[in-house]
Amino acid sequence: MKQKLLRRDKFPLLVELEPLFACNLKCSGCGKIAQPASLLKQRMPVEQAVNAIEESGAPMVSIAGGEPLMHPQIDEIVRQLLARNKIVFLCTNALLLSKHIHKFKPHRNFSWMVHIDGLKERHDESVNKEGGFDGAVEAIKLAKESGFRVMTNTTFFNTDSPQDVIGVLDYLNDEVHVDNMQLSPGYAYEKAPDQEHWLGVEETRELFRKSFGDGRRKKWRLNHSPVFLDFLEGKKDLECTPWGIPSYSLLGWQRPCYLLDDGYAKTYRELIDETDWDKFGRGKDPRCDNCMAHCGYEPTAVIATLGSLKETLRAAVGA
Numbered sequence: 266m267k268q269k270l271l272r273r274d275k276f277p278l279l280v281e282l283e284p285l286f287a288c289n290l291k292c293s294g295c296g297k298i299a300q301p302a303s304l305l306k307q308r309m310p311v312e313q314a315v316n317a318i319e320e321s322g323a324p325m326v327s328i329a330g331g332e333p334l335m336h337p338q339i340d341e342i343v344r345q346l347l348a349r350n351k352i353v354f355l356c357t358n359a360l361l362l363s364k365h366i367h368k369f370k371p372h373r374n375f376s377w378m379v380h381i382d383g384l385k386e387r388h389d390e391s392v393n394k395e396g397g398f399d400g401a402v403e404a405i406k407l408a409k410e411s412g413f414r415v416m417t418n419t420t421f422f423n424t425d426s427p428q429d430v431i432g433v434l435d436y437l438n439d440e441v442h443v444d445n446m447q448l449s450p451g452y453a454y455e456k457a458p459d460q461e462h463w464l465g466v467e468e469t470r471e472l473f474r475k476s477f478g479d480g481r482r483k484k485w486r487l488n489h490s491p492v493f494l495d496f497l498e499g500k501k502d503l504e505c506t507p508w509g510i511p512s513y514s515l516l517g518w519q520r521p522c523y524l525l526d527d528g529y530a531k532t533y534r535e536l537i538d539e540t541d542w543d544k545f546g547r548g549k550d551p552r553c554d555n556c557m558a559h560c561g562y563e564p565t566a567v568i569a570t571l572g573s574l575k576e577t578l579r580a581a582v583g584a
Contacts, residue, residue, distance in 0.1 A: 277323040283514035284309035340368035359404035427475035445488035470499030492566035505546040509564020
């Protein structure tokens, strides 16, 4: 609403902040650790991280990586962002959480975002680590017992069936009792080791249409707008809003989005003003043809929601 009143047509809803690329896992769907060894050793200074978010004006920050808990000053980055009234999600595989949780305090604007890519066998295969699932679940329970808000993020591939989706979301919702869950169809970005198991548009729609059936969509505590969930099911079609969730890392502001790598801008203003945004999206760039990821389409859904009283009411009641 503030951005609309200021007559700005492009603005960030959330920034993906990557203060490092190093990770303690080698997940098949992620190519972050393919960066040169010299870059994997680097850690973004606290001041640089905070200044980038301040420059963008984004109200929300998703701190990713790599594994953020490997950053020696990650707790200070979080504290400074919270002090500036930002809503902060710290994305983690949670295997280091018990070691570092004492550095953090529960806060109304802070959530752990734990990656859970399926139930035990499926998750351990995805992260290439036996015991990864059990470790993550134990960390979630510890964080909940310590008074923290905990969310999960799950990526689905063409090897997942509707029952796989139902199984993991039922487990997280009903047994682990996470506060909210995010989900996303996998996108085949260029550096990922696994290039064979990404979902196409029709596969995505069929998967979520069947998964969301019999009232399950309303039962699950999903952290998505109803419009975006309609989009996943194929009930609505949306255009990508690539500028809605920009990504800032050790290399700068990534063009044009978190999933495509067409170079980097030094400043947020340069990213916005010097990127040809009309070139990207389904039907414009072949790399975008099978993408239905929330980093591009949730901003579209949120803007559509705020532009409609009916959709705003739907979002308020979780319809």
